[in-house]
Amino acid sequence: MTNRAIVFLGAGLLALGLFVPIVQLPMVGVVSVFAGGTSPIPYLLLAIAGLAAFMAFKEQSRDAFLPGISAGVVVVALFINLQIRLAGMRSQFEESIADNPFAQGMAGMMDNVSLQWGWLLLIAGVGTIIYGAVQEGKESENEAPTDQLAKVGSIVLAVAALGWLVYQSDLVQGSQTPTRAETEESGEASTIFGKEDAISSEAAQYMAQNVEVYDLTASYQDSMLDGRVPGVDFKVRNNGDRSLATVEVTVVFYDADGKAIAEEDFLPVFTGGFDNDPPLRPGYIWQQERGRFYAAKSVPDEWESGKVTAKVKRIEFSPEG
Structure with missing residues (x-):
């Protein structure tokens, strides 16, 4: 050569x-x-x-x-x-x-x-x-x-x-996430994923009225890293008037009898991540890049392909308002 x-x-x-x-x-x-x-x-x-x-x-x-x-x-x-x-x-x-x-x-x-x-x-x-x-x-x-x-x-x-x-x-x-003490003093929930504290009533109301998960699909997909795994895709729309720094979505998986057997949490919107992604602004829609999906590797084999539901679990408002 x-x-x-x-x-x-x-x-x-x-x-x-x-x-x-x-x-x-x-x-x-x-x-x-x-x-x-x-x-x-x-x-x-x-x-x-x-x-x-x-x-x-x-x-x-x-x-x-x-x-x-x-x-x-x-x-x-x-x-x-x-x-x-x-x-x-x-x-x-x-x-x-x-x-x-x-x-x-x-x-x-x-x-x-x-x-x-x-x-x-x-x-x-x-x-x-x-x-x-x-x-x-x-x-x-x-x-x-x-x-x-x-x-x-x-x-x-x-x-x-x-x-x-x-x-x-x-x-x-x-723009680091506030400390726990600062979070509790301000009355706002933390932006760190995995925290189970209740979100503020303001955020809960906004989430219920303005944040929409739609175009949900789930099926077995071929992953370059993990082989054939359950793959999930969806879109998130912010119908309100405030920007969101974090949106966490829970997807529930069901077996052939319609019984819930597993769930996975995903962070489609997270401004504190590796890429400094922008917040989800009012009227904006988040979606995966073409050809990508969320791999749900821990979902058991009893899952019936396509049987899923999704809901917004948690949001955090962006400092930009």
């Missing part, structure tokens, strides 16, 4: 790694870098991968070294940012269930957090680009001028990505 082909391969692996799972979260499921959020990170990494491929196309594969290094720095920063967020989510979750009588049973929820194979593709892509560029530099007999545009472009993209990660982290620090 030529060094040019190696760089092309690395750029392809890096781009593919943006679309496959990098982490699995409780009630959220698997998340990719391209997870439908508002972050520009996947677009910047995709542009860096494109720069590397462009250098290979121009037969200047050794110039792909800097895009490769830039992508590597961004991937490392993305990984560190993820670890910080997961640590914060775990800490807030533990605080939210501290006085809950079911705390022992709920404590294992965060054990379901796991890194996924998308990181392997990202790392392999970065390493392959750098390897191909270094090998091309060693084997090059003539010192052809380097492409300054590729160098400047990759540096600008990397700086932009790192700047966004730092900015995003600042936003997280500035």
Whole structure:
């Protein structure tokens, strides 16, 4: 394989790694870098991968070294940012269930957090680009001028990505979920999933009158990670006049006789997640990305495919009103 082909391969692996799972979260499921959020990170990494491929196309594969290094720095920063967020989510979750009588049973929820194979593709892509560029530099007999545009472009993209990660982290620090004491003092419910405290009467009334779950479907689906599992899909509409930071939905599963045999909770709207997703604003509709679904892996085999009901379990208002 030529060094040019190696760089092309690395750029392809890096781009593919943006679309496959990098982490699995409780009630959220698997998340990719391209997870439908508002972050520009996947677009910047995709542009860096494109720069590397462009250098290979121009037969200047050794110039792909800097895009490769830039992508590597961004991937490392993305990984560190993820670890910080997961640590914060775990800490807030533990605080939210501290006085809950079911705390022992709920404590294992965060054990379901796991890194996924998308990181392997990202790392392999970065390493392959750098390897191909270094090998091309060693084997090059003539010192052809380097492409300054590729160098400047990759540096600008990397700086932009790192700047966004730092900015995003600042936003997280500035918009952290209130502590338990602050929550109780304000009379509002916590935004941490898994908490069983009663929501405020205002939220309960708004939820009953204005938050709608519809287009509910459930059937056995083929999952890349888990094989054939019960898959659930639905939409959520905010018919009211306030933005929602959190919407938690409970789906109940029934057997052939119509008896409820299991239930699963899902968080379609959660602004405190990995992607800083926006709140569900008045009149807005949430739906899954095309081709995706919630995997309900703990539902027993006695479930009759298609027999489900869903209801909104909990909401939290967004600070933006």
